[in-house]
Amino acid sequence: MTTIVCQKCQQKAAIRMRQHRLALCSEHFLEWFVDQTQRFIEKYHMFAPTDRVLVAVSGGKDSLALWDVLWRLGYQADGLYIHLGIDSETHYSQESERMCRQFAGERNLHLQVVSVEQSYGATIPHLAWKSRRGRGRPCAVCGLSKRHILNQAAREGGYDVLVTAHNLDDEVAVLFGNTMSWQVDQLNRQSPVLEGSEDGFVRKAKPFCRFYERETAAYTLLRGIEYIEEECPFSVGSKQLAYKDLLNRLEEEHPGMKLSFYVNFLNAKRQGVFTPGAGEAAAIELKPCPVCGSPTTNDGPCAFCKTVQAEKREA
Ligand code: SF4
Ligand code: ZN
Numbered sequence: 001m002t003t004i005v006c007q008k009c010q011q012k013a014a015i016r017m018r019q020h021r022l023a024l025c026s027e028h029f030l031e032w033f034v035d036q037t038q039r040f041i042e043k044y045h046m047f048a049p050t051d052r053v054l055v056a057v058s059g060g061k062d063s064l065a066l067w068d069v070l071w072r073l074g075y076q077a078d079g080l081y082i083h084l085g086i087d088s089e090t091h092y093s094q095e096s097e098r099m100c101r102q103f104a105g106e107r108n109l110h111l112q113v114v115s116v117e118q119s120y121g122a123t124i125p126h127l128a129w130k131s132r133r134g135r136g137r138p139c140a141v142c143g144l145s146k147r148h149i150l151n152q153a154a155r156e157g158g159y160d161v162l163v164t165a166h167n168l169d170d171e172v173a174v175l176f177g178n179t180m181s182w183q184v185d186q187l188n189r190q191s192p193v194l195e196g197s198e199d200g201f202v203r204k205a206k207p208f209c210r211f212y213e214r215e216t217a218a219y220t221l222l223r224g225i226e227y228i229e230e231e232c233p234f235s236v237g238s239k240q241l242a243y244k245d246l247l248n249r250l251e252e253e254h255p256g257m258k259l260s261f262y263v264n265f266l267n268a269k270r271q272g273v274f275t276p277g278a279g280e281a282a283a284i285e286l287k288p289c290p291v292c293g294s295p296t297t298n299d300g301p302c303a304f305c306k307t308v309q310a311e312k313r314e315a
């Protein structure tokens with residue numbers, strides 16, 4: 001059996017990336033990974049070295065890898081962890097918070113922790129249970145709450161950009177789902193960077209959007225970063241996981257398929273394929289939520305505040 005060698009130094013390779021026709025040893029992979037992140041930050045105009053960056057961290061491999069890379073690149077990056085109150089046999093929320101605190105402590109980085117229960121009176125599973133959106137599976141309420149809390153924390157903290165660690169596998173699974181149902185508005189919004197607005201939405205960026213999950217996993221492992229290995233117990237059986245599975249099988253047969261699906265989508269978007277027609281392009285008017293001040297299309301409280309109010313009413 002032939003040994004695969006690093007294309008830079010001819011030592012034994014630690015990873016082979018068929019989609020890039022590239023094999024690297026651990027040292028050169030770590031170097032390549034950091035350089036590539038910087039390249040994507042610049043290519044998609046995500047943020048500048050002077051910007052204050054807020055990193056959404058969950059305690060998982062991707063978000064801690066992202067914070068680590070931004071720290072090594074010298075960005076002013078603080079972390080925000082949201083304690084969702086998801087208890088399980090493995091104490092999912094408790095353990096993931098511990099991982100984030102440990103990571104930040106080891107590097108002397110600033111971590112902000114928001115407990116959903118302490119701030120809004122109920123955990124995510126409870127909020128979901130009381131809401132029409134969340135009966136059965138709390139993911140819709142969880143997603144809504146995370147988006148709300150992250151944007152609010154970034155806005156109130158005066159950050160220039162909010163970054164999340166979505167990787168290519170996440171992005172293509174979402175893209176696949178949105179394409180299957182032709183969610184044109186969602187397809188229009190899916191992007192490595194989403195500009196902020198005067199109304200109170202902070203700019204959002206995804207510096208890992210072109211890395212395969214196995215690449216972020218390799219980075220975390222080779223850097224010796226401790227992270228929570230368990231997935232959230234509510235992720236079991238989700239459509240997102242089913243799409244990932246399907247796309248992985250296609251990738252196996254056609255290396256590079258996921259990357260070209262995503263990159264070709266971004267090219268098509270740039271060419272205006274998903275631009276709404278004149279009749280559909282009516283501007284959406286945003287108003288501040290009377291409860292929390294976040295921008296919303298609702299006349300009354302925003303969707304998140306309504307969910308919290310429903311919980312309090314029925315409590
Ligand atoms: Fe939230 Fe867990 Fe669902 Fe993810 S899988 S959205 S963390 S409840
Ligand atoms: Zn090498």
Ligand code: ZN
Nearest residue numbers: 289292302305
């Ligand atoms: Zn609100």
